[in-house]
């Protein structure tokens with residue numbers, strides 16, 4: 013396999029290459045991010061994407077775990093490890109839903125809006141797709157201890173995978189989680205604890221944890237599971253394969269996704285540039301990355317300061333000045349959508365590249381819009397966590413702006429499960445009547461005596 017896959021620095025002025033077994037997570041020559049690259053001429057690429065339909069139809073979970081994994085059933089398109097070495101816990105068996113009722117609230121016709129529920133992964137978020145790939149590498153490298161900084165879902169996913177994966181020597185893997193003080197949804201923290209992760213609550217925000225875990229990983233020999241690990245993004249490419257498969261391999265007009273550390277949007281751009289390069293699709297959808305107003309560095313840099321990837325380059329000095337000014341001002345990221353409460357996204361250059369590949373836009377939405385977006389998914393679909401509500405809020409905003417037209421086929425990616433952060437949901441709906449509630453779709457519980465006549469008054473005949 014070694015000759016098919018390698019790692020390459022994303023900077024076109026450097027382009028240094030490394031073997032896939034070197035776990036450095038940044039270019040040793042210039043410090044840029046690394047990509048996983050394939051020599052497709054040595055891989056066995058199907059002639060048409062419909063190849064994957066037969067496999068999906070034939071696979072049953074327990075008898076063929078690799079074929080029924082929503083990640084590994086596309087393994088020809090991420091060929092960095094042989095089939096008998098792939099780690100899977102049943103990730104990527106997600107749901108794709110037509111959302112006609114939700115679409116109708118914005119005057120959008122039927123068969124135009126779709127929701128991709130990544131919250132139906134085993135640990136309840138899309139992170140499982142990336143973990144399947146990154147744990148495959150950890151195992152191959154003989155590593156036993158894995159670590160991540162997390163706003164919650166990365167740690168939940170990593171902790172679950174660690175418990176269900178044995179290292180090369182047959183011992184269980186050990187998970188070490190770095191979470192920032194007080195910034196984690198209860199459901200997510202509960203998962204890390206339940207799955208036995210060593211959980212370190214660090215004084216500081218996510219960005220501080222991220223810097224710390226990178227240093228700790230290097231000094232203490234922990235395998236890093238954040239999305240700077242390029243194998244994470246290989247796993248996350250498969251979200252797009254599943255969306256395409258649901259649409260009979262016809263690309264939609266738009267993909268809308270929330271942006272925090274910008275791993276997903278980076279992976280999606282890579283998906284489409286590779287599929288185009290391989291001649292497996294003829295059109296690339298547009299990308300909309302949605303950030304929270306209180307955690308909007310990508311929006312500020314792209315839409316306000318005009319930072320842009322062009323022919324492999326972008327103006328890094330504008331980016332550096334922006335972040336050093338923010339640090340001087342001591343401004344912290346703050347949003348109800350804790351999964352995207354990130355001030356300094358590690359994948360920023362790759363995300364810029366995705367915007368170029370997918371002719372993308374970035375928008376910011378308020379916490380109020382995020383909560384209404386989330387409530388709409390609850391009211392008309394299977395529900396989602398706050399950060400995922402940003403997708404729907406962003407779609408709504410872009411339809412109002414006319415950037416997305418009402419005839420466009422749009423897929424909103426819902427990144428996490430509704431039960432991750434019930435405190436926010438309860439708060440939105442208002443705990444009890446008498447409570448002041450301003451939210452558009454609030455559905456308050458009604459205090460009621462144990463009396464059928466009174467119940468009839470409330471619910472009607």
Ligand SMILES: *Cc1c(COP(=O)(O)O)cnc(C)c1O
Nearest residue numbers: 165272273274275276399427428
């Ligand atoms: C991690 C996460 C995000 C952010 O994704 P990035 O790839 O870091 O941009 C969004 N929503 C949820 C639920 C998450 O867990």
Ligand SMILES: [Zn+2]
Nearest residue numbers: 021026039042
């Ligand atoms: Zn480099």
